[in-house]
Amino acid sequence: AQSVTQLGSHVSVSEGALVLLRCNYSSSVPPYLFWYVQYPNQGLQLLLKYTSAATLVKGINGFEAEFKKSETSFHLTKPSAHMSDAAEYFCAVSVAGTALIFGKGTTLSVSS
Amino acid sequence: DGGITQSPKYLFRKEGQNVTLSCEQNLNHDAMYWYRQDPGQGLRLIYYSQIVNDFQKGDIAEGYSVSREKKESFPLTVTSAQKNPTAFYLCASSTLRGQGGGPQHFGDGTRLSIL
Numbered sequence: 427a428q429s430v431t432q433l434g435s436h437v438s439v440s441e442g443a444l445v446l447l448r449c450n451y452s453s454s455v456p457p458y459l460f461w462y463v464q465y466p467n468q469g470l471q472l473l474l475k476y477t478s479a480a481t482l483v484k485g486i487n488g489f490e491a492e493f494k495k496s497e498t499s500f501h502l503t504k505p506s507a508h509m510s511d512a513a514e515y516f517c518a519v520s521v522a523g524t525a526l527i528f529g530k531g532t533t534l535s536v537s538s
Numbered sequence: 539d540g541g542i543t544q545s546p547k548y549l550f551r552k553e554g555q556n557v558t559l560s561c562e563q564n565l566n567h568d569a570m571y572w573y574r575q576d577p578g579q580g581l582r583l584i585y586y587s588q589i590v591n592d593f594q595k596g597d598i599a600e601g602y603s604v605s606r607e608k609k610e611s612f613p614l615t616v617t618s619a620q621k622n623p624t625a626f627y628l629c630a631s632s633t634l635r636g637q638g639g640g641p642q643h644f645g646d647g648t649r650l651s652i653l
Contacts, residue, residue: 435578462644469542469628469644470581516580525571525596530580 428453428519432529440537445489445504447532449517452498459500460518460526461491470516476500487511512536540565544629544645550653551616551623559614559648561629567643568634570612574598575626575647584627587612588634616650624652 433448451457458477462470474485481493491502500517514533518526542563551557563570569588573581583596587606601620606612612631616623629645 460642467647467649469544469646470630471644472642475642525583525586526581528573528580528582530578 428457428521428527430517430519430527430529432515432517432532434532435530436533436535438535438537439507441509442506445502445507445511445534447502447515447517447534449491449500449502449529450498451500451517451519453519453521455521458520459491459493460520461485461489461500461502462516462518463487464514464516464531466513473502473515507534507536509536509538542629542631542643542645544627544648546648547646549648549650551650552653554618556615556617557650559616559627559629559650561612561614561645562610563612563629563631563643564610565631565643566609567631568609569632570606571630571632572596572602572604572612572614573628573630575628581628584614623650625650 429452431450460475461473463473464470473489474483476483476493484490489504491500493500514531516531517529520526545560571586572584575581582598584602585593585604587593590609593604593606603615627648632642
């Protein structure tokens with residue numbers, strides 16, 4: 427069975443600092459991996475997805491993630507945090523091309 | 539613009555009452571999904587449908603029912619058998635073909651509360 431673990435339910439950074447949100451997955455077959463962002467009382471917006479084409483995936487709003495098979499990781503990074511990045515972030519895995527399995531989420535806080 | 543519309547945004551249920559949450563999409567997506575979101579628990583799959591008139595249970599289907607009579611619509615009914623229905627409900631849709639399947643478009647959610 428597939429699963430996703432997000433390390434750290436809450437991450438705090440200063441504006442301009444590096445953002446690193448951690449995600450580890452478990453899958454017996456090559457996975458599809460996703461990062462989503464959710465602002466309060468809204469749905470989820472796709473940030474980026476890994477589909478085996480390239481291990482470094484660039485997404486929207488300056489975010490990127492690197493697929494590391496040896497570490498079963500798909501961490502999300504952004505070089506410089508902005509106040510507008512404060513939100514909840516979800517990592518998700520899919521292997522059947524259908525429903526996703528989500529991690530429990532990481533809330534990112536950005537201070538000035 | 540294409541997208542997913544969920545209504546209502548806020549919904550209140552009395553004890554013993556069934557309520558139906560609406561989800562409509564104009565993206566021409568084959569697959570539709572319902573998730574339940576509780577604080578600190580991420581999103582859990584309730585039901586999904588890959589084709590009209592067919593749907594499958596997800597991880598937490600008990601106390602819920604769905605229908606898929608039209609490609610564009612996938613309503614969710616929260617029945618009186620669901621003893622803890624207070625949550626944020628999210629509908630999603632996706633294509634099935636090509637790489638990277640899975641939900642990629644979400645509605646803005648319906649927040650259900652018990653009176």
